[in-house]
Amino acid sequence: MTERARAETEHSGPGREPARRTARKPVAAGLTAAEVAERVARGEVNDVPVRSSRSAAEIVRANVFTRFNAIIGVLFVIILIVGPLQDGLFGFVIVANTGIGIVQELRAKKTLDSLAVIGEARPTVRRDGAPAEIPTSAVVLGDVIELGPGDKVIVDGEVLESDGLEIDESLLTGEADPVVKKPGEAAMSGSFVVAGSGAFTATKVGRQAYAAQLAEEASRFTLVHSELRSGISRILKYVTWMMIPTAIGLVLSHLLTLGLPGDEAIRRMVAGIVPMIPEGLVLLTSVAFAIGVIRLGRKKCLVQELPAIEGLARVDVVCLDKTGTLTEGGMDVNGLRSLDGDETQVKQVLGALGACDPRPNASLQAIIEAYPADHGWRCTRALPFSSARKYSGAALNGPDGESTTWLLGAPDVLLPAGDHRLTEIDGLNAQGLRVLLLARTEHELDDPDVTRGVRPAALVVLEQRLRPDAPDTLRYFAEQGVRAKVISGDNAVSVGAVAGKLGLPGADAPVDARELPGETEASAAAVEQGAVFGRVTPQQKRAMVAALQLRGHTVAMTGDGVNDVLALKDADIGVAMGSGSEATRAVAQIVLLDNSFATLPSVVAEGRRVIGNITRVATLFLTKTVYSVLLAILVACCQIPYPYLPRHLTLLSTLTIGIPAFFLALAPNKERARPHFVRRVMRYAVPSGLITGLAAFTTYLLARSYYSGPGALPAETSAATLTLFLAAMWVLAIIARPYTWWRIALVLAMGLAFLAVLATPWLQRFFDLRLVGTTMPWAAVAIAVVAAVLLELTWRWVGRRFPA
Missing domain, CATH: 1.20.1110.10 (Calcium-transporting ATPase, transmembrane domain)
Structure with a gap:
């Protein structure tokens, strides 16, 4: 781990939560078209090819120059010398076989390359003062690149703007805690954003940036272990x-x-x-x-590593992230239950919280659609949502000028154990509904005790959209002897209810991951036995995959969010949704471009x-x-x-x-x-x-x-x-x-x-x-x-x- 990264991690140590100011205007307008053209002319372009397959030359070379082709070629030449020709027929058979192999791999390359274009990450850069999505290969030195949750840092750079920007560098350094990034600090290519937003200037592009190498390796048509x-x-x-x-x-x-x-x-x-x-x-x-x-390509399934087809067939445990896998990405507000009697203010606060986040997740997007922002409210400071803490927050100035601080997140995280409201919330969770608590706090957002003594204001009840194809897919895995385990960051009871609706065996006994035993062997045994786990942190997801592997299982992991990246990377087979974050698509071996969980049986x-x-x-x-x-x-x-x-x-x-x-x-x-x-x-x-x-x-x-x-x-x-x-x-x-x-x-x-x-x-x-x-x-x-x-x-x- 670098000294800079270590220092940043220590600065953001446990209990330290960064606050951000959303009212800040962009400090950099980005390059002009003339400046971009000048850099392109100088070759300062991120031109490392991100390929989903080997080049045509590599395919020909790999099929022609083999050990046995060389042996057979020598024997063929010997027969041509001593004759007769009919004794050299084996040489012509090898030529035909090699030709068939080349043609089939070229067909596969064409399929993969076309799919890779669909699934290619397109970073947002500022050009002539306006944001624009461009291919990764079009980024030039000095480009200002915007970042949000789930975005991958594609080139090396220096942070220009940071609104609570938290970057996970664990894939590079092994350090588990996200690093808070401030203007002037380095953004390490190959890392990814877990919370907040910001922008950085590209300081190294092309083959000089490690990210280009990482992306190329992640999406290459590789012949890894099989x-x-x-x-x-x-x-x-x-x-x-x-x-x-x-x-x-x-x-x-x-x-x-x-x-x-x-x-x-x-x-x-x-x-x-x-x-x-x-x-x-x-x-x-x-x-x-x-x-x-080729067959899977017709079903919009991008196989980024050849043996992944073989690997998924050997899987005996598949770990599923609920949101985006068993449920569709979107949500709907099912109801709002005021706890302090002022429902009008609650709706206004919810609208203001939605306006604070430039890149809302699915839950917040549903709230934004249900409760539009009231322009009488102004956000002065904000705390972005992260999977680790399970809540977000903002400091708001109301129409009367009063400043208040609000939190929105998991009720069982914000409320103390034994709170009487949790009983009602458990009843809603048991129906498969997702419940968020809006609460007021007297502490500052960056105070380690920000959740202590909160005053509940309302419960926001969200209804998740179940994937219609999920029951059949889970039934297929059960028939094939593949155990499915749902591992989610949501409330365990709610996750169990959703899994129960889909017919998953064992869904009636959900496990709260916070209650798992600390002893490694006991925890591994609990993971082995359980089928549904809630309130799982990203690190716990990774640990659960490792525990199953240590017990001799071949594990597949599916997911679409940044909280799934570490587990996807460590699983034997990682499966990402096409609509998921750049980081998940980069580390997965299989990408379901049409986001259809039902494609997995085909794989x-x-x-x-x-x-x-x-x-x-x-x-x-x-x-x-x-x-x-x-x-x-x-x-x-x-x-x-x-x-x-x-x-x-x-x-x-x-x-x-x-x-x-x-x-x-x-x-x-x-x-x-x-x-x-x-x-x-x-x-x-x-x-x-x-x-x-x-x-x-x-x-x-x-x-x-x-x-x-x-x-x-x-x-x-x-x-x-x-x-x-x-x-x-x-x-x-x-x-x-x-x-x-x-x-x-x-x-x-x-x-x-x-x-x-x-x-x-x-x-x-x-x-x-x-x-x-x-x-x-x-x-x-x-x-x-x-x-x-x-x-x-x-x-x-x-x-x-x-x-x-």
């Missing part, structure tokens, strides 16, 4: 380690032991190495994520589709890797030629893995997301690969003893290829379950395609496949049937022994 990606990377690392010794062993055995010509030995080595590489697995993972981004469904389908296709790819490694080891140990040429395995991989995997990876899938991706894939892939490889090798050995003469090797290879294809097709048939019409059609189409190759003379010659006689081909089929039975029994045993 169990799918990390699991696949681990698998690929193991495959790479196996490839090198296998390649050396194959070449040496074919050259030295078997005495094959150099070109033939190289072809057999390439044939043994290429199928080990699950080259399409990374591609299909990227494509599945990209398609998910969960996309995540489950990606996780479930990638698990399926990964099993296909790794089955091939296992049987390829097994075949390479067996032929080396038995000192016989590798049974296949590259063209054979390219054909088999395309029909049993490549084409089917593409369709299966993008199909609907409602399976619940489960952890331990690598373990779950390998427990099926290893036995499947071993059975398939042993079946193919058995057929190859029988064919070697059955056939003789100059044409023996093609006949042996063809028989072994038939067994390998049929066994691999049965693995595909198992993975394609549960069957639908299109899945059955897909499997049948792949089988018919292989039959077409065997029945078409020029395709026979091209792939060097020719079944000789009837005895050995039928033996190959019989061995494949035995393998299919073993595969079926093994999959069922694994399913029972290791239930998901």
Whole structure:
């Protein structure tokens, strides 16, 4: 933490509440159009691109320059040298796969960039003496930028005006308490306003300002931690380690032991190495994520980090902020109950309080609409509302010239415990109504004891607008085994009543966060058990998220206000409303641009589709890797030629893995997301690969003893290829379950395609496949049937022994 920030925090220490004067006129008119043009010409512009996706060049580079593309590229060049061309078909398949990946990511980029424009923060600057909203990238050095609650400090600057301006720098310094900012003090970019308003001059823009880096990182199409990606990377690392010794062993055995010509030995080595590489697995993972981004983009859901789709599908606890999430942003005044008999004065005071705040929250906005300001009242000092203290205030001069000080906020905060009025207020809260207390105080606004001895004047009863889609969304989470917890700064009874109307289980036992035990373990247990929490401070929200994570939960947090920022940042998945503050949108991984809470089930469904389908296709790819490694080891140990040429395995991989995997990876899938991706894939892939490889090798050995003469090797290879294809097709048939019409059609189409190759003379010659006689081909089929039975029994045993 900087010395300046520390000094400011100490100055605003506990109990010190800043007061502000709203009558102050702006002290700076801002830059003129000519001055702006001059700075633009000098390059003094905040021109750091705030991207929601990687650039086109980065997308191409990431898809082309991969470890396995490099390996396959080298092998392809080798085949081009030794020939024939049909043994290099795997190279063209990789080119096609890479092209598909690039096209899909570019589509996702287009979707994200268009959504990012909708959700982009537009700061208010003063130009030619008038406020104007401009894109972040249009801010220039020396611009005067206005600030209000929820606004993010986008560039480094110096405070010019401060009307009770409080800035939270915890995302930068870790300091929990907001810092009171006065004119002449620094505004640290990347921080955000929690209360008050003001303006500052931009002193650092572009890449010199930390805020630009923060915003770019927050909204980039990043590939951050993902169990799918990390699991696949681990698998690929193991495959790479196996490839090198296998390649050396194959070449040496074919050259030295078997005495094959150099070109033939190289072809057999390439044939043994290429199928080990699950080259399409990374591609299909990227494509599945990209398609998910496009689908969600159509529902106005901005996914700022790719794995957020996967992450939300793994969530088992979702923490919801009531206001703006379960309820709509606006409120209506349901009634006014005067407590001192002078209702006319109460309405006038309420109107004056509304006029004191240039950026009213939803509660105050409802009061402003119900009680317009009376120009006979003048605000001399004001205390802005903050989530930490739960009230606001103002010093007013009335029409008679008398100066009075008023507070407006939570009754259970302003009134002492046991006050008889709290009973009536609890009754209103139990109906789901929100109640604010207007009270008069004899203390100054900056007095630590400002709430002591207040004289209640009126109760303002507010009615919140429930989101019509909230009940269905909560019901969906309950059906999916995801626990929903409402964490709000409002009165616990009121929050419980709202949650009860929406059908949330446990809403009948709301918890007041002020009564949570101080001991960490006891508090965590209470958070675990409870479903509705009220009077929660921003720091408590953060602590609750951390407590749930420590207990092994994957936590999502939704919110729209500055009091949600810290919890959103620390949650596994942060979900912000599009109408929320700049700060919440910057730290969230998912932004619901249309503010529809009902979009979350769609995000969960996309995540489950990606996780479930990638698990399926990964099993296909790794089955091939296992049987390829097994075949390479067996032929080396038995000192016989590798049974296949590259063209054979390219054909088999395309029909049993490549084409089917593409369709299966993008199909609907409602399976619940489960952890331990690598373990779950390998427990099926290893036995499947071993059975398939042993079946193919058995057929190859029988064919070697059955056939003789100059044409023996093609006949042996063809028989072994038939067994390998049929066994691999049965693995595909198992993975394609549960069957639908299109899945059955897909499997049948792949089988018919292989039959077409065997029945078409020029395709026979091209792939060097020719079944000789009837005895050995039928033996190959019989061995494949035995393998299919073993595969079926093994999959069922694994399913029972290791239930998901």
